[in-house]
Amino acid sequence: MKIIIAGAGEVGYHLAKLLSYESHEITLIDENKERLIYSDTRLDIKTIQDNATSVSCLKNADIRNADLLIAVTSSETTNIAICVIAKQLGAKKTIARISDPELISNKEEIDFAALGIDELISTEELAAHEIQGLIDNTAFQDSHEFENGALIMLGMKIAKTAPIEGKTVKEAADMFGEINFMPVAIKHKDSQETIIPRGDSVFNREDILYFITTPEGVEQIQKISGIFNEEIKDVMILGGSGIGYITAVDLAENDFNVKLIERDKSKAIGLAEKLPDTLVIYGDGRDVDLLTEENVDEMDAFIAVTGRSETNIMACLVAKSKGVKRTIALVENIDFFKLSKNIGIDTLINKKILAANSIFRYIRKGEVLEMTMLNNVEAEILEFNVHEDSKITRSIIRDLSFPRDAIIGGVVRNKKGLIPLGGFQIQKDDKVVVCCLPTVVPKVEKFFN
Template identity: 30%
Template sequence: MGFLGKRFKEATGLNIIIVGCGVVGTALVEQLVVENHDITVVDTSPQKVQKITDTYDVMGVVGNGASFSVQKEAGIVDADLIIAVTDSDELNLLCCTVASRVGHCSTIAKVRNPEYSHELNHIKDRLGLAMIVNPEYEASREIYKILCLPTALEATSFAHGKADLVKIRIPHGNILDGMTIAQLGKSTNDVLVCGVERNNQIYIPTGDFELKAGDMLSFVAPAKKVSDFLKQIGFKTNKVKNTMIIGGGDAGYYLAKRLSDNGIDVCLIDKDKERCEEIATLLPKVVVINGNGVDEDLLNEEGLQSAESFVTLTGSDEENILLTVHAKQFSNAKLVTKINRIRFKDAINTLDIGSVIYPRYITSEAIIAYVRAKSASKGSNVETLYHLFDHRVEAVEFKIDKESKVTNVPIMKLKLKDNLLICFIFRRGKVIIPSGQDCILPGDSVMIVTTHTGFNDISNILA
């Protein structure tokens, strides 16, 4: 047991202990330090703790995060929040249980095992957890959303599933090529373009911004209107009928179950015989093949060339990328690649390998949304947080609890920060794409997109 690290400035946010310095723990540190929280990391590996404390302005404790003495050394008595994200579900739950007995902080645990999936609400209530996060389950949900809109590169939900944020690439010859945002607005009132990436530059577009072929475009719309818009601009909108999944880990299991439950044919390939037998028993509708996913002959035998979608979910980023590149060459399948660690990210972005899923960020965004809500004033709460364009743009959904400087004022009269858009207002079950005359009211949920970072209250939108 030992203490590492030093703090160079006084943090002004929450006192947070993060147990586990793996990919999720590191992603949390990376974001929460920027937002000026007081962070202490705990891990049994001195090397991992040393690496994080050398890289970021955080404190570090080497030891078992479920130990009372280790938690005490990490400052549990004064902590506002403990986040347990080790590789062990049981250790994470024990960390939170000990913390709740010793301190007065909120607790968040990472729990991945599908055996617990039907008991999570019970576990959360019994242990008094603020949140349980499951990276593989959330990744499967995001992948399923993409496979339902296979021409989309990204798709995520806001407003309790009533609004979607969708990312596409404008192909050559498309109707959007050469169209301004204002012209697009005249043709549809249900869609708002909220971000464009062109030549590695990010734009929060105004009405005179002209779209071009090759642009990466993110738009928000009521969930029921997304397919209509994509059809209008010449994109296919039918969800895939079959999927080939490489990798039978937790993410592969969750995705295969979700797809088969919704009538989509699934072929899952994994090289672990016992795991294949287990999945075949749990998911009788899924075709489970025991074999090596990098075997070209096996992929061809199992129908790669006719597959409508191809998802790589192995534990190796390099293998996932290689498989996706191969599938792109020999099939017309919708491609989805899981990346666990961020290595050579710029190079990955140049490969054009379809949709790329980062479970570590899906998980960290849910936790950071909670942290921002906890550290905010009582006027509004962060409901949902999502990062766009390699974390250069934030989409934040706020729940408006009471009147403030932004309520009951026409949007056109609000003095908003630059590079910021109010994308929708969710009111009484209806998604409103706002005009300048619309007002934000108490009880609404409001989503904003901005290149600024760290917003934890709706008042942050004001200049």
């Protein structure tokens, strides 16, 4: 595919980096010379220093032959303008990154496709949805639902007391009569290598481990991990920006008791009017005395989503020191994100990575329905739609010659999640969730083309 990315910030760079594993023709446009130099010296792509809203710039990038234009600058109005212009100049598909979730919630009233925008990606909405999932699964450090929860991805670190510690995958499976989960990725302590597990793979203490499971399998995973969900009822949110606001709305609608702290007085007043079921507090969340006065020690979860990564991290560390069960911090710096398992916070989220992962599924071949990257693990989870003539339907799983660095973690058939073993036959219209290393994604896609 010929893909043009407008915006060489962290989202644009992350997308270009992901695509560097594959044979796409990538052009990255930005006005910032330093950003382009950084990308150009690390990736095998073409760069153009110019304003992507310029017609001459887009023509120079050969927009007429572009399969996809992705606008991910820091300005949503700029991204919308770029997509509109690009579509008029011949781009086959356009995607705009936006910050205002209201645009997405009104998609049915506004025909964005008629304007030239095929897809809108809201970073705030993606982050808020991620937070909701983490609150719902407190026993795990990472979670993601497929097909409205028919299958669930769960990530954890193996504790010292975990019953699974020291056992092989087969031995762990033998603990149950019926298997409702599949381990799909392991990263051993002090190792940079990600392993796609097989029956003889061993679970070691402090391994980072990912599963695909049905809802029934969550309890089984909790049993072998020795970690169980703790009840979350009282939640404190630091920061009333888009993510904080959406998260407060979502949690209040699900009967959580929510407190929100906002340091801007006028914004706090506005939030109090918009959030009748949330206690909005005007104050600086960096003030330990304020957190203490507002009974942070009585909170079940603390979510820090201000615009400063350092503030979010420090506030979560304070909350953790006060005994809060679950801490979640928004970080803008991807370098911080990579340290999430080492700084004492339960989960770090990065909205730029969430946006890049969401956008990335539109680039994949083979009818990819959804795609997500795993935190601190070099692997991808892909959800495919199966057609009648897909290669994946030709025989049972064990006879497919599926790539060694990939594993079929789950199948959704007639809206029900299934955990497939070697003798399982995949059928037309199944939704198949695969975990694989980035290097074998093209091979996996061929099974679903």
